[in-house]
Amino acid sequence: MTHTPTSRNAVALAAVCLTSLMFGLEISSVPTVLSTLERVLQADFRQIQWIMNAYTLACTTVLMATGTLADRFGRRRVYLISIVVFALTSLACGLAQSAPVLIVSRFLQGMGGGAMLICQVAVLSHQFREGRERSKAFGAWGIIFGIGLGFGPIIGGMIVAVADWQWVFLVHVVLSLVALALVLIGVQESRDPHAHYLDxxxxxxxxxxxxxxxxxxxxxxxxxxxxxxxxxxxxxxxxxxxxxxxxxxxxxRPMFDFAVFRIRRFSGAMFGSMGMNFSYWSFMIYLPIYFQGAFGYTSVDAGLSLLAYTLPTLVVPPLAERLSLRFDARRVIPLGLFTIGLGFLLMKVGSGMAQASWLTMLPGCVLCGVGLGLTNTPVTNTATGAVSANRAGMASGIDMSARLISLAINIAVMGFILLQGVGAYLVRALPSGFDAHSLRSLAEKVAAGSLESVAQGNAALAAADPQGQIVHAALVHGFGWVMVYGVVGAWGLALMSGVAFGKGGSQDDTASPASARTGQAEHARQI
The missing domain is CATH 1.10.287 (Helix Hairpins)
Known part of the structure; x- marks a missing residue:
């Protein structure tokens, strides 16, 4: 069968959109099943953290290398290999019978996912060269990626409700087979003969x-x-x-040219990039635990509740672009971070109410999503537009690396703060008969969110807290600490972003969405 260039491009775009959907789903659907994994795999709180962090760290590891390897050995070839790796490691995740095996499988899956992400940009950059066609292709890619992130929580919850937790991972095996067929049909092979250096x-x-x-x-x-x-x-x-x-x-040929941080607009955008992951994205890992542990919601209910947190990120970006054109990104980015911090403050207030529920948390969740939507697009556009065209790919690479590294670090930091907050409450509320080791073990179980099983096999706790009120209050108290950290982190980085931008800068310096997408495409060629 003969395929015209237009039809091949349509198939290639379908392949890129499908793999971007897979990547987004694998980030946002897993948090809603963490409590199930904790119970089924007998995973402790730190293993739950590593189940998420292994994926993020692995993406960061391959991010810098994939662009060069794809340029040297063929973008289509590396894209196919990355999809196969993602499929096989998703299968390994679904078949895992213990937390350590799942953590290792998630790390390998993250390597496939990170490589797949960079190849998506490389394919779009090579195959869609005309301005209007290119803009539509990158726009569709961004929308589908956002849908994967936004609807991942409810999809993960529904999969657990109608099937087993394994299908949160196994579904990607099926989707990968479809993606492989689409890539073979639609994606053209391309190379860069000048790509030789790998840092x-x-x-x-x-x-x-x-x-x-x-x-x-x-x-x-x-x-x-x-x-x-x-x-x-x-x-x-x-x-x-x-x-x-x-x-x-x-x-x-450094992958991180520190000289670009002397550019005020670039530095201001990077503080915005880190601010989102100091607060919004890292808290998304723990919010399902809160909904399930504090409110007793099922995985489906927790996923539905998370929609208030994620859906604004899909509808606000067009407004953010208009605001950036009118008021400049140097105002919009700090405003977005301030809005995220305000959302965390409202969540803290809502979680402390006597009859706390998703309704009392709703205003804060929505405001956090609005803040993320205000920040995300201007950050990328400004980072790539603040530097010369031949450095846009490196700027995009630094932006993406800053996001993933900040996310990995703050998943760990938020977990540490949660444990300390839970532990501090238990020390005050429980009798003095509990030793430090027992309290720490108890705090980890409470922080994992499975409050029903906390007192099992612990006669002393059952006697001291027969109704489970202390452990419930300890979980709420610990999450209160995390929400305060979210406020401080978002507002602190909003201040640093505003200071970095300074009073100068003009709207002419703000990159358009098209130039940002060009910068992202350059990233696949220049890293």
């Missing part, structure tokens, strides 16, 4: 620094923050980051 030392040192910091935050309390092992991990993390900075400053 392996930079990739390794940055990955080690990020992993070390997340590991220190997550495992430090068990090791003892002042223990020799914990201090050694901290020292190795600092050494890796210092080595990364040294390597990038000496490299003739």
């Amino acid at each position: 392996v030392p930079g990739i390794v040192t940055l990955s080690l620094a990020t992993f070390g910091l997340v590991y220190f935050i997550t495992q430090g309390p068990d090791l003892g923050m002042a223990s020799a092992q914990a201090l050694a991990i901290a020292a190795a993390t600092v050494a890796s980051f210092v080595a990364f900075v040294w390597i990038e400053k000496r490299s003739p």
Whole structure:
């Protein structure tokens, strides 16, 4: 069968949109099943954190390398390989019978997903070259990716309700087979004969620094923050980051050119990029736990409740683009972060009400989503538009890396704060007969959200808290600490973003959506 260029492009766009949907779903659908995984796989609170963080860290690891490998060996070929890897590792996730196996499988799945994401941009960049056609293609890609993120929670909850948790992962095996067929039919092979340099030392040192910091935050309390092992991990993390900075400053083609941070608009946008993940995206991992633990919701109910948190991110971006054109991104980005912080403040108030429910949380959830929608698009457009065209790909790479690294670190930080908040309440509310080890173990079980099973096998707790009121209040108290952290993080980075932008800058400097998409496409060629 002969395919015209137009029909091939349509099939290629369908392949890219399907794989972007898969990537978005795999980020946002998993949080709603974490409580199920905690129960079925006997996973503790830290393992639940690693189930999410393994995916994010792996995406960051392959992000820098995939563009160069695709340019050198063929974008279509690497795209096909990434889809196969994603399918096989999704199968491994679905067949996992223990938390450690699932964590390893999630890391490998993240490598396939991160490679798949970069290849999507590379394919769109090569196959859609005309301005109008290119704009429509990137627009469709962004919309479908947003749908995957926005509706992932309810889709994950519904899958658990009608089938087993394994199908949250196994569904991607089926979708991958369809995607492979679409890529084989529609995507053209392309290469860049000038792509030779791969910054392996930079990739390794940055990955080690990020992993070390997340590991220190997550495992430090068990090791003892002042223990020799914990201090050694901290020292190795600092050494890796210092080595990364040294390597990038000496490299003739650095993946992170620190000189771009001297550009005020770029630095202001990067504070906005980090601010979203200090607050909004990292809290999305824990919010389903709160809905299920504090309110007793099912996975489906928790997913439906999360729609108030995610859907505004789909409808607000067009407004954000108009506001950026009228008032400039240097005002819109800090405003978006301030709105996210205000949403966290309202969630804190709503969670503390006597008859707290999703209705009391609703205003804060909606406001957080609105703030994210105001921030997301202007950040990308400004970051890529603030630098020259030949550096737009690197700017896009730094933006994406800042998001994923901030997300990985703050998943760990929010988990640490949640544990400390729960533990502090239990120390005050329970009798003095509980030792420190028992209290910490209890705090981890409460933070995981399965309050019904907390007292099982614990006669002392059953006697001290027969109605479960203390453990419920401890969970609410711990999440209150996390929400306060969300306020401080969002508002602090809003302030830093505003200071970085300064009073200067004109609307002419603000990149249009088309230029931002061009920058994202350059990322696949230049990293």
